[in-house]
Amino acid sequence: MSVVQRFTLGDVLSEHRRGRPLETAVVDGDVRLTWPELDDRVNRLAHALAADGVGPGERVLWLGQNSFRVLELLLAANRLGAVFCPANWRQSADELAYVLNDLTPKVVVWEESEAVEKARGQVTLDARWVKSPEEYESYLSDDATEPAGAAEVLSGTPALALYTAAFDGRPNAALLSSTALIAHSMSLLHIRQMENGFTFLACGPLFHVGTVMFTLATFQIGGKLVFTPAYEPKEVCRLIDAEKCTQAFLFGPMIDGLVEANKEGDHDLSSLRFVSHSPEWDAMITVDDSPWCASKMGGYGQTEVGGMLTFLGLGMGGAGYAGRPSPLVHVRMLGPSGEEVAAGEVGEICARGASLFSGYFNRPELNEAKIAGGWHHTGDLGRREADGTITFIGPKLRMIKSANENIYPAEVERAVKAHAAVADAAVIGVPDDRFGQSPKAIVVLKDGQTATAEDIIEHVRGEIASYKKPRDVEFVDAIPKKGYTPDYDALDEQYGGGAYPGA
Structure with a gap:
């Protein structure tokens, strides 16, 4: 047996x-729940x-900003063998309609917004909207007992969709799956050296694996x-002050904002x-010496691996x-x-594991x-160094990294091409002192058509999330091509592209 x-x-x-019957599990505004209260x-x-x-296998969708309800929905769906998805609430109506049609959820929990209202009107979906x-x-x-069938849900059942x-x-x-999420949490717990009493402030978006991975490790x-x-x-x-937070989802510009907000x-x-960041920041916080923080939160990851696949904290001082x-x-x-x-030698980063x-x-x-071959092919290029550490080279396909957001040129x-005046377009990433990179559109107009840079930018803002819109537009007579695709190297050289991830 x-x-x-x-x-x-x-x-x-x-x-x-x-x-932990007496300990606080979640705090959200006026809401404070112990673990038994959260479980109920x-x-x-x-x-x-x-x-x-x-x-089992059905989907539940969240369309809204951060909330303790995101955690509740994930856990409730998991007890039914269902999949929970927190979608990017900053997307346009068209993008949200795509998610609704693609995921076909049984239940949609949503917060009021113009984009959600418009998206709802664009789809025919047999779903309960809450x-x-x-x-x-x-x-x-009213029933707070564990639902029937919860004991039959397997660890490898998909639980979260991002x-x-x-x-x-x-x-x-x-x-x-639960297996993947728990395994990643255990790795992160080790590298971050999370201990009893750890408190995480989820101030980054909960549709982003960076916030999700720390939320679940703390859980x-x-x-x-x-x-x-x-x-x-x-x-x-x-x-941070009121709840004595140990960790928060923060990166450079966000940290600078906190320094300014707390300058008095x-x-x-x-x-x-x-993580140490600046003299002003370091004086406000306790600079942490865990491998995660001492290595500047470094490593390589993607959503498909639960967050981080490699950790710089396991190879500080190495070549990679x-x-x-x-x-x-x-x-x-x-x-x-x-x-x-x-x-x-450079090859595609491929992985398998828990x-x-x-x-x-x-x-x-x-x-x-x-x-293929039993390995997850990440779509990214890397190199194993002589000392066994890993160097990330960059995506096999182009990607722009603006602040902490991935923007895909395609x-x-x-x-951009959906604009009535545009005949062809390509998008490159150009260096940005504040955010690392920003998108730049190279645009060919149709014969006899006119449009300004502002016209193109505003049009894109209406099509996709605002942070993905180009910050600059260059009008040209033709896009150089390699076969059927834009010659991005030539475009970078001519129009100032650079600072791509891994470069």
Whole structure:
């Protein structure tokens, strides 16, 4: 007789209910929940979702800003064997309509916005729509018992879907199981040296794997999760002080915003154990010496691997600035024929292991290509150095990195070409002192048509998320091509492209 080795996100919550009955699990505005209170609400939500037809393999969608309800929805869906997806609320109506049609959720929980309202009018979807917060609380069932069937949900069942990888102009939903999410959490717990009492402030977007991975690692260890709708410097400073946050989702420009917001010293930020950034910042916080923070939060990752595939904290001082792989994965650099290339040679970064995703939702052909030879092909190039550490070279296909956001030229090009006056377009990334890179559109107009740079930028703003729009537009007579695709190297050289990830 063998012991069942099942362990899901729902099981983690059940264990915290018993092991941490008096501790605070989540804080969100006036909401403060202990672990037993959170567990009761998750069960009540699971019963409500089940009544609306949510069961194994079905999808539940969140369209809104950060909220403790995102965690509740993930856990409730997991107890039913369903998949939860927090979508990018900053997307345009067209982009949101695409997600709705692609994911075909049974239940949509949404916050009021013009884009969501427009997207809802563009689709024909057999789904229950629950408005948050107005309808959400009354939507919960009165039954706080664990739903029937929860004990049969397997660890490898997809639990979370995150849209990513829009290399062909439209994104795909990467599916991550409890096994993958828990494995990644355990690796991150190790590198970040998270201990009892760890408190994470989710001030980054919960549709982004960077925020999700720390949220779930904190959940895994039974720490306190503090939610705020979006990054607002003064409120973030207040929350760090009030809740004694240990960690928050922050990067350069966000940190600079906190320094400015707290320049009078109104809030005590010393509980935050974070990365050294500037003398002013370092004086406000406690500079952390964990491998994660000491290495400047470095490594290589993507949504499909749960967040981080390699950690610089496991290879500080090594030749490769992406460090070494997580203890729970294998990484290989493979050539075009699937052979492993020698150390020092560039190949595609490929991986397999506990934290890897389960494939993309409803993309059988893409999934087959992505797992050729039994390895996940990341689409990125890397090199294994002589000392065994890894260097990330850059995407096989072009990608622009603006602040902490990935912008895929194909997606922006599709939006630019939708303008009535545009005959052809290409998008490159140009260096940006503040955000690393910003998109620049190279545009060919149709004969007899006119348009200004402002016209193009405003049009794109209406097609896709505002942060993806080009900040500059160059009008030309023709786009240089390599075969059927733009010659991006020539465009970079002529129009100032550069600073791509890995360069």
